[in-house]
Amino acid sequence: GNSVTQMEGPVTLSEEAFLTINCTYTATGYPSLFWYVQYPGEGLQLLLKATKADDKGSNKGFEATYRKETTSFHLEKGSVQVSDSAVYFCALNPSGAGSYQLTFGKGTKLSVIP
Amino acid sequence: ETGVTQSPTHLIKTRGQQVTLRCSSQSGHNTVSWYQQALGQGPQFIFQYYREEENGRGNFPPRFSGLQFPNYSSELNVNALELDDSALYLCASSPDSNTGELFFGEGSRLTVL
Numbered sequence: 070g071n072s073v074t075q076m077e078g079p080v081t082l083s084e085e086a087f088l089t090i091n092c093t094y095t096a097t098g099y100p101s102l103f104w105y106v107q108y109p110g111e112g113l114q115l116l117l118k119a120t121k122a123d124d125k126g127s128n129k130g131f132e133a134t135y136r137k138e139t140t141s142f143h144l145e146k147g148s149v150q151v152s153d154s155a156v157y158f159c160a161l162n163p164s165g166a167g168s169y170q171l172t173f174g175k176g177t178k179l180s181v182i183p
Numbered sequence: 184e185t186g187v188t189q190s191p192t193h194l195i196k197t198r199g200q201q202v203t204l205r206c207s208s209q210s211g212h213n214t215v216s217w218y219q220q221a222l223g224q225g226p227q228f229i230f231q232y233y234r235e236e237e238n239g240r241g242n243f244p245p246r247f248s249g250l251q252f253p254n255y256s257s258e259l260n261v262n263a264l265e266l267d268d269s270a271l272y273l274c275a276s277s278p279d280s281n282t283g284e285l286f287f288g289e290g291s292r293l294t295v296l
Contacts, residue, residue, distance in 0.1 A: 073225075103284075112187070113226070113273065113287040158225050169216050169277050169285055170239050173225030 071096045075159045075174035082149050082181050090144040090157055090177045092133075098164030102126075102135050102142040103171070107156045116144075116157070149181045187288035189274050195294045196264050204259045204291045206274030214277040215257040216285065217249060221270045232257055261293075269295045 076091040094102065104116040104126070117126030122137035131146045142159060159174040188207045196202050208215050214233045218226035228241035232251035246262040255276070261268055271292050275285035 105287075110289075112289040113275075113285075115284050115286075118284065160225075169214060169231055169275070170228045170241065171218075171226070171285065172228070173218075175223070175225045 071100070071161060071163055071172045073159050073161055073172055073174035075157075075177055077177070078156075079178040079180060082179070084151055084181055084183050085148045086181075088144070088146040088149045088153075088179070090159075090179070092142045092144065092159035092174060094140050094142065094159070094161050096161055096163055096172075099137075100161040100163050102133070103160045103162065104131070104133055104142070104144050105158045105160060105173075107158065107176070109155070113158065149179070151181045151183055154179055154181045187274055187276050187286050189272075189288040189291050191291055192289070193292045193294075195296060197296050198264055198266060200264050201260065201262045202264060202293060204272050204274075204293070206257045206259070206276075206288060208255045208257065208274075208276030209286050212276035212278050212286065213255050215251055215255065216275050216277070217257070217259045218273040218275065219243075219270045220273055220290070226273055229259070264295045266295050269293060
């Protein structure tokens with residue numbers, strides 16, 4: 070079956086530090102990959118996505134590259150801000166049109182301190 | 184543009200009772216899916232509705248059921264509540280554009296005592 074494994078949290082960083090949150094996946098075929106973010110008191114929202122191998126998704130200074138050879142989609146940001154404090158979820162959408170059945174990782178809580 | 188709205192935001196039930204959660208999808212979205220998020224876990228797919236028909240279901244028992252209405256709003260019904268049903272229930276809508284992107288509501292937090 071499909072699964073997503075992401076690094077355990079919580080992660081605490083100082084402002085302007087470099088962020089990496091690891092994510093690996095297991096899936097048949099060619100899934101689409103996503104990072105969703107959940108800010109305190111808000112619903113999940115899409116941060117970035119990649120739909121095929123070697124694609125790089127980017128948004129708000131965050132980046133992730135779809136690596137099929139290592140089945141990974143690690144999230145990175147060069148300089149985090151206090152406002153980036155949130156829970157980050159890696160997710161995949163299996164191959165196939167019309168499916169919105171996402172498989173999520175357990176989430177990684179990020180706290181950025183001034 | 185109004186986003187996905189869910190009601191109620193919080194509710195408490197006792198074991199064996201039934202609950203109905205409601206969701207209004209984002210304007211123009213005709214696909215609705217429901218997810219269960221237990222504390223400290225990622226969301227788990229319950230089922231998906233497209234044009235009032237269930238067209239995908241995760242590993243949840245039949246006491247979890249749903250409806251989608253002609254205006255694309257949706258309900259999630261859970262019968263015979265168990266303690267393990269305590270969770271945040273998320274509704275997500277999607278446009279018919281197959282981007283794979285979901286637009287989530289803030290969720291309904293259910294506590295079963």
